[in-house]
Amino acid sequence: MSENNEFQSVTESTTAPTTSNPYGPNPADYLSNVKNFQLIDSTLREGEQFANAFFDTEKKIEIARALDDFGVDYIELTSPVASEQSRKDCEAICKLGLKAKILTHIRCHMDDARVAVETGVDGVDVVIGTSKFLRQYSHGKDMNYIAKSAVEVIEFVKSKGIEIRFSSEDSFRSDLVDLLNIYKTVDKIGVNRVGIADTVGCANPRQVYELIRTLKSVVSCDIECHFHNDTGCAIANAYTALEGGARLIDVSVLGIGERNGITPLGGLMARMIVAAPDYVRSKYKLHKIRDIENLVADAVEVNIPFNNPITGFCAFTHKAGIHAKAILANPSTYEILDPHDFGMKRYIHFANRLTGWNAIKSRVDQLNLNLTDDQIKEVTAKIKKLGDVRPLNIDDVDSIIKDFHAELSTPLLKPVNKGTDDDNIDISNGHVSKKAKVTK
Amino acid sequence: MTAAKPNPYAAKPGDYLSNVNNFQLIDSTLREGEQFANAFFDTEKKIEIARALDDFGVDYIELTSPVASEQSRKDCEAICKLGLKAKILTHIRCHMDDAKVAVETGVDGVDVVIGTSKFLRQYSHGKDMNYIAKSAVEVIEFVKSKGIEIRFSSEDSFRSDLVDLLNIYKTVDKIGVNRVGIADTVGCANPRQVYELIRTLKSVVSCDIECHFHNDTGCAIANAYTALEGGARLIDVSVLGIGERNGITPLGGLMARMIVAAPDYVKSKYKLHKIRDIENLVADAVEVNIPFNNPITGFCAFTHKAGIHAKAILANPSTYEILDPHDFGMKRYIHFANRLTGWNAIKARVDQLNLNLTDDQIKEVTAKIKKLGDVRSLNIDDVDSIIKNFHAEVSTPQVLSAKKNKKNDSDVPELATIPAAKRTKPSA
Numbered sequence: 001m002s003e004n005n006e007f008q009s010v011t012e013s014t015t016a017p018t019t020s021n022p023y024g025p026n027p028a029d030y031l032s033n034v035k036n037f038q039l040i041d042s043t044l045r046e047g048e049q050f051a052n053a054f055f056d057t058e059k060k061i062e063i064a065r066a067l068d069d070f071g072v073d074y075i076e077l078t079s080p081v082a083s084e085q086s087r088k089d090c091e092a093i094c095k096l097g098l099k100a101k102i103l104t105h106i107r108c109h110m111d112d113a114r115v116a117v118e119t120g121v122d123g124v125d126v127v128i129g130t131s132k133f134l135r136q137y138s139h140g141k142d143m144n145y146i147a148k149s150a151v152e153v154i155e156f157v158k159s160k161g162i163e164i165r166f167s168s169e170d171s172f173r174s175d176l177v178d179l180l181n182i183y184k185t186v187d188k189i190g191v192n193r194v195g196i197a198d199t200v201g202c203a204n205p206r207q208v209y210e211l212i213r214t215l216k217s218v219v220s221c222d223i224e225c226h227f228h229n230d231t232g233c234a235i236a237n238a239y240t241a242l243e244g245g246a247r248l249i250d251v252s253v254l255g256i257g258e259r260n261g262i263t264p265l266g267g268l269m270a271r272m273i274v275a276a277p278d279y280v281r282s283k284y285k286l287h288k289i290r291d292i293e294n295l296v297a298d299a300v301e302v303n304i305p306f307n308n309p310i311t312g313f314c315a316f317t318h319k320a321g322i323h324a325k326a327i328l329a330n331p332s333t334y335e336i337l338d339p340h341d342f343g344m345k346r347y348i349h350f351a352n353r354l355t356g357w358n359a360i361k362s363r364v365d366q367l368n369l370n371l372t373d374d375q376i377k378e379v380t381a382k383i384k385k386l387g388d389v390r391p392l393n394i395d396d397v398d399s400i401i402k403d404f405h406a407e408l409s410t411p412l413l414k415p416v417n418k419g420t421d422d423d424n425i426d427i428s429n430g431h432v433s434k435k436a437k438v439t440k
Numbered sequence: 441m442t443a444a445k446p447n448p449y450a451a452k453p454g455d456y457l458s459n460v461n462n463f464q465l466i467d468s469t470l471r472e473g474e475q476f477a478n479a480f481f482d483t484e485k486k487i488e489i490a491r492a493l494d495d496f497g498v499d500y501i502e503l504t505s506p507v508a509s510e511q512s513r514k515d516c517e518a519i520c521k522l523g524l525k526a527k528i529l530t531h532i533r534c535h536m537d538d539a540k541v542a543v544e545t546g547v548d549g550v551d552v553v554i555g556t557s558k559f560l561r562q563y564s565h566g567k568d569m570n571y572i573a574k575s576a577v578e579v580i581e582f583v584k585s586k587g588i589e590i591r592f593s594s595e596d597s598f599r600s601d602l603v604d605l606l607n608i609y610k611t612v613d614k615i616g617v618n619r620v621g622i623a624d625t626v627g628c629a630n631p632r633q634v635y636e637l638i639r640t641l642k643s644v645v646s647c648d649i650e651c652h653f654h655n656d657t658g659c660a661i662a663n664a665y666t667a668l669e670g671g672a673r674l675i676d677v678s679v680l681g682i683g684e685r686n687g688i689t690p691l692g693g694l695m696a697r698m699i700v701a702a703p704d705y706v707k708s709k710y711k712l713h714k715i716r717d718i719e720n721l722v723a724d725a726v727e728v729n730i731p732f733n734n735p736i737t738g739f740c741a742f743t744h745k746a747g748i749h750a751k752a753i754l755a756n757p758s759t760y761e762i763l764d765p766h767d768f769g770m771k772r773y774i775h776f777a778n779r780l781t782g783w784n785a786i787k788a789r790v791d792q793l794n795l796n797l798t799d800d801q802i803k804e805v806t807a808k809i810k811k812l813g814d815v816r817s818l819n820i821d822d823v824d825s826i827i828k829n830f831h832a833e834v835s836t837p838q839v840l841s842a843k844k845n846k847k848n849d850s851d852v853p854e855l856a857t858i859p860a861a862k863r864t865k866p867s868a
Contacts, residue, residue: 026632051740051775052732054817083779085814129752170759202700202762205631205662206669230762231700232693232735236631236662243632258760260733260741267658274628274657305731306478307686309658314477315686326555333596334684336628336656349477353509388511391480 031245038073045076046257052300068098071284076103094120123163131170167195187219201230205240212244224248234263253296270309287343319349325358353387379404457671464499471502472683478726494524497710502529520546549589557596593621613645627656631666638670650674660689679722696735713769745775751784779813805830
């Protein structure tokens with residue numbers, strides 16, 4: 001990867017949002033919570049189950065504060081029963097006095113519940129496997145037993161005056177009647193939320209929509225959803241769940257979790273800002289996403305994926321000539337996300353053989369040179385020709401343009417010899433492709 | 441994966457239009473992928489990628505317009521001459537100038553595209569719908585007269601006027617295009633919106649429907665799946681999803697989605713174990729790392745960590761896995777060297793180390809491991825040392841325990857089946 005500035009930062013700003021949003025909630029979805037959703041961040045629970053994750057107390061607190069600052073509604077922590085330090089960390093985070101409510105995630109056991117309610121959390125997330133796989137190979141309990149222990153745990157937690165969520169695990173491979181039965185039972189005794197979890201990442205969007213709609217007609221409490229990303233549908237499933245009437249989505253920073261993780265915080269924000277721009281912008285500090293992702297990526301020693309929504313190094317980079325032309329005229333043409341919403345910038349990648357004369361024209365303007373359109377088309381042809389031979393960087397293009405300009409405007413003089421002397425530090429405000437990945 | 445006879449994740453019986461069991465792939469790594477910020481493919485690399493995709497089994501390979509540059513045209517001709525099983529397409533603007541060049545390259549088909557959204561009509565080509573229809577008809581009839589396939593696609597379809605769209609698709613369908621294309625050029629579409637548009641379009645045209653989804657809002661795979669449910673037949677993909685901005689539906693990710701829904705079709709048609717090699721080939725060529733969380737080939741895609749997960753996975757992998765790593769030539773890992781571990785995972789490790797411990801003893805040593813895991817991150821050597829020391833103490837109580845000095849020589853290379861997390865990322 002070249003260390004050169006082969007990108008051109010584009011300065012003109014913002015798209016004027018139209019009044020009726022065609023990507024907003026479907027009017028037929030009267031149950032939709034697209035404009036009224038909440039986030040449960042599970043970086044410190046599901047994320048701790050990510051292969052590379054080890055968070056010490058200090059790091060946990062740093063992450064919790066960052067999430068709180070961003071504006072997540074809930075922060076979920078590893079079960080205090082998992083280890084002695086997990087319990088201490090849970091207590092420490094509860095004492096921070098964050099705006100976000102603190103939850104801990106436990107098995108459906110009185111032993112776990114007794115420990116959890118003593119940590120100072122605002123709520124307890126209870127989970128038990130209900131699919132035939134889990135009933136057979138994990139805990140080995142039947143549905144009656146599950147219902148019985150659920151009721152016991154729920155009533156105990158409620159008696160302590162804190163929130164309680166009951167979730168099945170692997171909901172999409174559980175028997176529908178069993179599921180509705182147990183959700184109806186726990187709803188009646190007054191849980192705050194019921195949870196649907198696609199623990200293996202098998203669900204697809206329309207399946208999610210139907211299950212959530214059905215569940216919504218059975219329970220009166222809020223519905224929370226947890227989607228794994230094994231088959232790449234975690235963001236879409238979360239969105240469709242909100243359309244179907246779910247209210248809360250489990251996310252983690254960069255989606256870290258078991259295997260390849262769950263719905264990512266940043267990715268979901270990209271999805272939601274398209275559908276509910278006012279709600280999302282007013283509720284969450286979107287420009288903090290990059291910092292939070294860098295914080296967590298450093299902690300678990302991964303790179304931000306090159307194609308990450310919003311913060312991937314190429315998320316706002318336009319290359320083809322036809323794209324660049326339209327983007328220069330109006331960014332909305334090829335952008336549904338405005339980089340400025342996230343504190344990011346847009347780049348037109350013009351130093352390549354797919355470039356067009358509109359992109360080159362804007363570079364000529366940046367270089368403060370005067371060329372006619374015909375001249376610019378001529379120099380563009382030269383650039384494309386060289387681009388066919390080898391990868392170009394911004395210096396190459398600038399040299400070609402400057403040489404061309406020199407020849408034209410001072411025909412009496414010999415053209416300045418080829419490049420290498422001009423660095424244009426003042427002008428080349430493009431970013432460096434590879435470095436932007438690990439960026440600060 | 442031993443799927444029960446009726447597959448609960450398969451096409452829904454209510455979707456009589458579904459092509460989930462009958463889809464085709466158009467790989468656009470050498471067209472859309474060339475528009476990826478870092479991409480520069482020379483002729484040799486293009487041919488290498490085309491051959492790899494052909495070997496994998498994609499149905500079509502789409503190439504950059506021969507009008508884009510002189511070399512693009514030459515590369516297009518070179519790839520057409522390879523005699524691949526996959527059909528070769530090239531992607532051009534809706535212009536006679538482009539079409540005339542394209543049909544001379546030797547391609548099996550031409551993909552024609554024009555922007556139909558008000559944004560594109562205003563800021564890109566500045567043409568109205570009548571003009572678009574007229575030039576479309578001209579180009580289509582010309583390409584057809586040359587006896588090769590033709591696809592007509594709108595650009596930015598989800599921000600185009602529905603009536604305009606259906607109008608022009610109906611027109612081009614009548615004059616006999618092979619496929620019409622729907623393109624979510626900005627990545628704004630959501631799955632149910634896709635389903636509705638495709639179903640509507642399906643009732644208007646009789647030709648196949650092709651879909652192209654950008655991934656700006658993370659829905660490209662789900663949208664592709666839902667489009668197939670709605671009756672689309674062909675999906676545009678690229679390796680690792682590379683393309684403009686953060687790209688389009690990734691080949692590997694879509695395979696992960698489709699193998700769940702149509703396992704027999706996918707396994708019989710595509711060489712799934714080649715995905716890793718193809719991804720590495722392209723990642724090297726465009727100088728990116730495979731994302732840590734990439735479907736199938738990300739370093740943690742098949743790694744299980746929490747004790748409760750590990751226990752069940754050891755009993756039956758389907759418990760926490762919808763994808764079988766062996767289908768892709770990959771392996772499963774139980775990550776037991778951490779404080780969230782459980783005694784079932786440790787027991788499996790004890791067995792691997794070929795040591796004899798009772799369940800109670802294993803629970804005891806698990807407690808020790810979790811305690812150390814609370815203090816710092818563990819690696820496999822730490823855990824093995826703890827287990828071995830414990831085993832030594834238990835089984836030879838008269839001898840003093842081997843203690844710390846064991847720590848360094850316990851490498852157990854033949855047993856250490858755990859991936860070196862960081863290292864496997866750029867692997868080969």
